[in-house]
Amino acid sequence: MAADTAAPLRIGIAGRDGRMGRAIAAILPEGTVLAGGIGREGDFAGLVEICDVVIDFTHATAIGPHAGAIALSGRPWVLGTTGGDAVDQARVAEAAAHAPVVQAANFSPGVVLATHLAKLMAAALPAGSYDAEIVEMHHRLKRDAPSGTALALGRAVADGREMAFDAVRLRAREGETGPRPPGGIGFAALRGGAIVGEHELRFTSDTEQLAIVHRAFDRSVFAQGAIRAAIWAAGRTPGLYGMGDVLGLG
Ligand SMILES: NC(=O)C1=CN([C@@H]2O[C@H](COP(=O)(O)OP(=O)(O)OC[C@H]3O[C@@H](n4cnc5c(N)ncnc54)[C@H](OP(=O)(O)O)[C@@H]3O)[C@@H](O)[C@H]2O)C=CC1
Numbered sequence: 001m002a003a004d005t006a007a008p009l010r011i012g013i014a015g016r017d018g019r020m021g022r023a024i025a026a027i028l029p030e031g032t033v034l035a036g037g038i039g040r041e042g043d044f045a046g047l048v049e050i051c052d053v054v055i056d057f058t059h060a061t062a063i064g065p066h067a068g069a070i071a072l073s074g075r076p077w078v079l080g081t082t083g084g085d086a087v088d089q090a091r092v093a094e095a096a097a098h099a100p101v102v103q104a105a106n107f108s109p110g111v112v113l114a115t116h117l118a119k120l121m122a123a124a125l126p127a128g129s130y131d132a133e134i135v136e137m138h139h140r141l142k143r144d145a146p147s148g149t150a151l152a153l154g155r156a157v158a159d160g161r162e163m164a165f166d167a168v169r170l171r172a173r174e175g176e177t178g179p180r181p182p183g184g185i186g187f188a189a190l191r192g193g194a195i196v197g198e199h200e201l202r203f204t205s206d207t208e209q210l211a212i213v214h215r216a217f218d219r220s221v222f223a224q225g226a227i228r229a230a231i232w233a234a235g236r237t238p239g240l241y242g243m244g245d246v247l248g249l250g
């Protein structure tokens with residue numbers, strides 16, 4: 001008997017009752033079904049078992065344990081959680097050796113393009129004369145800073161300049177900071193109200209400034225991207241993918 005090709009894609013949401021989990025559940029399209037969802041006390045490995053793909057918007061402390069469960073199951077994982085460290089990222093990479101993993105600090109198409117532009121601009125504007133600074137603003141409940149998107153933009157600038165990001169990243173300024181180190185990439189994180197997500201990358205020289213600005217007006221822009229990534233990831237071979245892959249941009 002032929003396989004039932006009309007079976008809906010079973011999507012699980014880790015962080016189901018959070019801001020992003022609710023935004024995703026609200027717009028799941030035809031051809032998909034919400035198979036389950038969990039909060040912080042939930043059984044992630046159990047959720048993975050009953051789904052074709054898991055979308056994960058939770059907290060940085062969950063990245064490592066969730067990556068372990070994904071590696072064991074081989075199930076596709078769409079990871080939007082930010083705030084993880086290098087150890088978490090190593091666990092994500094390990095999971096991606098066993099399962100298709102789509103990871104993005106920001107699932108909006110505008111940010112995919114902004115990140116690409118950031119790299120091109122950084123390659124064109126000499127680091128010695130154009131100072132790169134990234135300003136982000138988010139709602140008052142955001143827990144990590146700088147945002148994952150701000151860090152991704154910073155990495156793109158470092159890539160464009162062929163520098164190691166950790167070597168040029170400038171951390172928070174306070175007190176007697178001394179002059180700005182040449183070639184550094186600075187960050188400022190603002191928090192307030194219900195702002196969904198704003199990012200601005202500025203290249204400033206002695207005589208001019210060039211900037212890219214992205215503003216998300218509604219979480220549905222991230223939710224749509226994450227759902228698109230989930231549909232794309234189902235049935236893929238293991239690997240660590242980004243939204244550029246999902247959108248066919250490489
Ligand atoms: N990549 C992107 O495009 C975007 C990424 N994000 C990122 O997604 C994450 C979630 O954001 P948001 O939805 O606003 O956050 P919320 O605080 O609104 O929701 C977080 C959800 O995760 C659950 N949770 C909290 N701590 C843990 C834990 N230790 N283990 C497992 N689950 C946990 C919560 O459970 P409970 O319901 O039990 O409290 C809740 O359901 C953040 O890292 C944020 O930066 C956000 C927007 C877009």
Ligand SMILES: O=C(O)C1=N[C@H](C(=O)O)C[C@H](O)C1
Nearest residue numbers: 082105106142147148149197
């Ligand atoms: O926590 C948020 O809200 C957001 N987090 C992501 C990030 O840290 O970059 C993406 C978006 O800016 C909203």
